[in-house]
Amino acid sequence: MQVLGRAASVGAFDKRGEESGHVKISLSGNTPEHIIRITRKIDTKNKSEWLLDVFTTRPIQLLEETQKAVGVPDLPVQHHQLIYRSKELKNLEVANLMRKRLPWLKYEMKEEELIEAQEQEKTMKKKMEIAKIWEDSKRPIDYRNEQVRAIMNKLP
Amino acid sequence: MATSAARARIDSPPPPPPPTQPRRGDDDYVPCNIVEIELLNFMTYDRLACHPGPRLNLVAGPNGSGKGSLVCAIALALTADPSI
Numbered sequence A: 001m002q003v004l005g006r007a008a009s010v011g012a013f014d015k016r017g018e019e020s021g022h023v024k025i026s027l028s029g030n031t032p033e034h035i036i037r038i039t040r041k042i043d044t045k046n047k048s049e050w051l052l053d054v055f056t057t058r059p060i061q062l063l064e065e066t067q068k069a070v071g072v073p074d075l076p077v078q079h080h081q082l083i084y085r086s087k088e089l090k091n092l093e094v095a096n097l098m099r100k101r102l103p104w105l106k107y108e109m110k111e112e113e114l115i116e117a118q119e120q121e122k123t124m125k126k127k128m129e130i131a132k133i134w135e136d137s138k139r140p141i142d143y144r145n146e147q148v149r150a151i152m153n154k155l156p
Numbered sequence B: 001m002a003t004s005a006a007r008a009r010i011d012s013p014p015p016p017p018p019p020t021q022p023r024r025g026d027d028d029y030v031p032c033n034i035v036e037i038e039l040l041n042f043m044t045y046d047r048l049a050c051h052p053g054p055r056l057n058l059v060a061g062p063n064g065s066g067k068g069s070l071v072c073a074i075a076l077a078l079t080a081d082p083s084i
Helices: A059-070 A074-154 B001-011 B066-076
Strands: A018-028 A035-043 A048-054 B034-042 B045-048
Touching: A018 B066, A035 B066, A048 A074, B034 B066, B045 B066
Parallel strands: none
Antiparallel strands: A018 A035, A018 B034, A035 A048, B034 B045
C-alpha cells in the first residue's frame, strides 16, 4: 500500500514533457536566520539526487535531533549513556596503555645510563693510552739523565 | 587492586536533561517547520514557490488542481522512498 498513492518510482513524479524537476523544502532552525534547505532532484530516468544544506548544524547535533524526531523515548537516553560509557572506556584504555608503557620508559632510562657509562669508559681508555705513551716516551730521557749524572759525579 | 579501582571508576552516567517542549521563535515558527516550498517541473506544476505560515495552513482548490501533489512533493523531498 502506497501512502502517496501516486507512483512507485521517482521518475513518475516528473512533469510530462520535461526531463527533470526538483522539490526544495526550507525548514526553520533554532533562530530565524538558521534555515535548513533540502532539495530533491528527479528526472525521467528514475535518477534522484539529495542536496542537504545545513548551515550551522554539526553532524553530532543532527544525529541527536534525528533521534528525538524518531520518537523513541529511550533512544536519546541510551545514546547519552553510550557517549558517557565510550568516554569512560577511552580513559581506561589510556590508563592501561600508560601502565603498559611504564616498564618501557624505565628500560629506556636505564639504556641511556648504560650508553653514557660506555661513553665515559671510552673516554677514560683514551686518556690511559695517552698517559702510557707519555710514560714510555720519557724513559730514554731518564736513562740519559742517569748517564749524565754518573759522569758528573766522576769529575774531580 | 587495579581491577577494583578500575571498576570503581565506572559510575553511572549523569541523567540527561529533561525533554522540553520546542519553543516558538520570534517569528512564531518552531524548529523544523516548513518555511518555504519550491517546485520545478513537478507533476502538474511548472514552477511554484510558497511560504507556509507557522501554524495551520490550508490548501484549497478544485479536483485535479494539484492539492495532493503538493503533499507528495513535501513527502518526496523529506523521505527517501516514493512508495511510502
